[in-house]
Amino acid sequence: MHFADVLPLQSGASIRAYDLSYETYGTLNADKSNAVLICHALNASHHVAGVYLDDSGAIAPKSEGWWDTMIGPGKPVDTDQFFVIGVNNLGSCFGSTGPMQINPDTNEIYGADFPVVTVQDWVNAQARLLDALGIQTLAAVMGGSLGGMQALSWTLQYPERVRHAVVVASAPNLTAENIAFNEVARRAIVTDPDFHGGHYAKRGVLPQRGLRIARMIGHITYLSDDVMNEKFGRQLRDAANGHESGYRFSTQDVEFQIESYLRYQGDKFSEYFDANTYLLITRALDYFDPASAFGGDLSRALAKVTAKFLLVSFTTDWRFSPARSREIVKALLDNQRDVSYAEIDAPHGHDAFLLDDPRYMGVVRSYFQSKVAV
């Protein structure tokens, strides 16, 4: 959808005109009261559910939406009942206006000139999409990780437009350690000689070295130590013959399975993800901090919230630990808000929010059926 009106941004800058890519699933009911907005995290998109067909009409390989376990007909967020909207955020690289597109002011690719966008800006842009779709009030806004921050921000920026917020594996802000990991990833990208200050596209190169490192760091923080040990442990990729240890004794070749896995993830990511988008989205994560305008008091910050909440966290998630979700729960309870909270004892770390755990799915299904359903 094209938006011709200027979007003022939190930074004071603005975007003159922009497009948002979105997908919808299910049917909007007559009184437009069954809409559920799904907000995405770092590297995801508007394609939250379902599959794509190729030209022959067959299901395209690996085309499942990123939250297809959660959303669809008969699934926890049941598209037979709800009208689900997935939207790609501004500054991303999956169709919505972002750094890889043409800056109408200069007729050149934005690159590093794309303005810094925040969670608040994304929510404002999403609200305009809802306006255009004729939806005044969301039955629910839902997201995991950075998507959960958007869901929380919705309840602050547009309290009257949100009945329920479902915030999964998220946090009220990043810790110093979270920011530190983001910063290392950004430095890897920015110091890649192919980055050229963010104007690599003009030069026909891509800072893929930096993106690979950024993605490898990310992957380590998405997984738990436990699940890494279980999946990979100290297994060698291909034990060398002729030495009892099985080691190849090389500092540069792959020795362990975990190395092979990380290199593969880094390579894959560096082929489809835009480096400037990576910088923008990690910065949006860093900046999110609704309590900061209230001297760090999250309870005061959430006083204006009227939505009902479901929060979910995962015990082994050390990126956005259960303690961070509990901070939100406490701040909502301090305001006597209606809040449900589930802490799932799952071994998968932060990644658990994308996985098909029956207890997790059951909690979300039950919440939507008993509380969100109209």
Added chain:
Amino acid sequence: MHFADVLPLQSGASIRAYDLSYETYGTLNADKSNAVLICHALNASHHVAGVYLDDSGAIAPKSEGWWDTMIGPGKPVDTDQFFVIGVNNLGSCFGSTGPMQINPDTNEIYGADFPVVTVQDWVNAQARLLDALGIQTLAAVMGGSLGGMQALSWTLQYPERVRHAVVVASAPNLTAENIAFNEVARRAIVTDPDFHGGHYAKRGVLPQRGLRIARMIGHITYLSDDVMNEKFGRQLRDAANGHESGYRFSTQDVEFQIESYLRYQGDKFSEYFDANTYLLITRALDYFDPASAFGGDLSRALAKVTAKFLLVSFTTDWRFSPARSREIVKALLDNQRDVSYAEIDAPHGHDAFLLDDPRYMGVVRSYFQSKVAV
């Protein structure tokens, strides 16, 4: 000290001749029974205690040994009583033979041709140094982190030469997550265009970009989430005027104090540390796994140990967690060995092993006075 004899390495390769840099503190007693060997971790050296004087005879700034809180006259490892030896490991970059030095086979700088060395190789080289110093038996071998692995390996490789092993903030091997962090750091170095396959010295360049990233990653894993929040939290480096948030809204400039700290640490490190050494030492960490020759059974692996042990771990150390030290304790107890264990409730993460915590210092002091002292 120069060693003219070939040193066979675990990999099957060998080093023809080599030098080891070492320092000693205190006086070796008449029966040579009071020697304590200190093994260093990733980026440390033989300079474990004391200070250096500059040409004018004044104390050179920042010249304290890396474990000066622990070792010296009247300190927990009391050099009035013990003869302490610090030695720089083979492959390091502080004076012992390593990748920055001339390969006698080619008369060129070793660079990436320096052979892969392991904890076992280091211990063998250290044993030759003791031979040359006329020391048959160590009162104690001691180290933290990777240094603790060397101390543990001493008790397996030369059980009859070690009376006590003091193993601090260490582990019987690396987890998949540990290896993963090492691998990302190595990839940052190896994919730096200035790395040139490890032969950067010949070209007069240094892969400093990669070293910076490697060090930043390292630093995050040395600190605890708690101490990072306490030291840095979400503090801005220099709040921008004119915007209520205080943010500058930049993806490439420093916004938060933690970013500034990490960049500084990375810059500093990249100016003195050798990239090939970083690869070698992280690989030595990856490879260490005494239980592997016993089907992963650490108790069986430690059956031949005769030394008495002190193990120390720190509650917030997530790089080498207390659980990893307890694995060693359990394996020693399974063999009815004499083992003391202290778990210090310190907030500083892995770095705690280098800090001056009175409980930690007290435990080590007490162990040396009551058990090691002859």
